[in-house]
Amino acid sequence: MGMGELVVVLIVVILVFGASKIPALGDGLGKAIRNIKKSVSEDPAIDVTAKKPTTPSTPPASPPKPG
Secondary structure: OOHHHHHHHHHHHHHHHOOOOHHHHHHHHHHHHHHHHHHHHOOOOOOOOOOOOOOOOOOOOOOOOOO
16 A cells, blocks of 8 residues: 555544544554464463363163063
């Protein structure tokens, strides 16, 4: 994008959102970018490795006896 195009985009943003809302939009955008960078750089919080099945402590119920 050239400088002229950036100026046009800036003018449209000011017209749509108003000059008083632009700092809040910038703040929200900055927080979103920080959260994305943080989540990309962190280790995953969810362990997706397969675990060995555990044996139940109580035996399974026996089927009812006929009669």
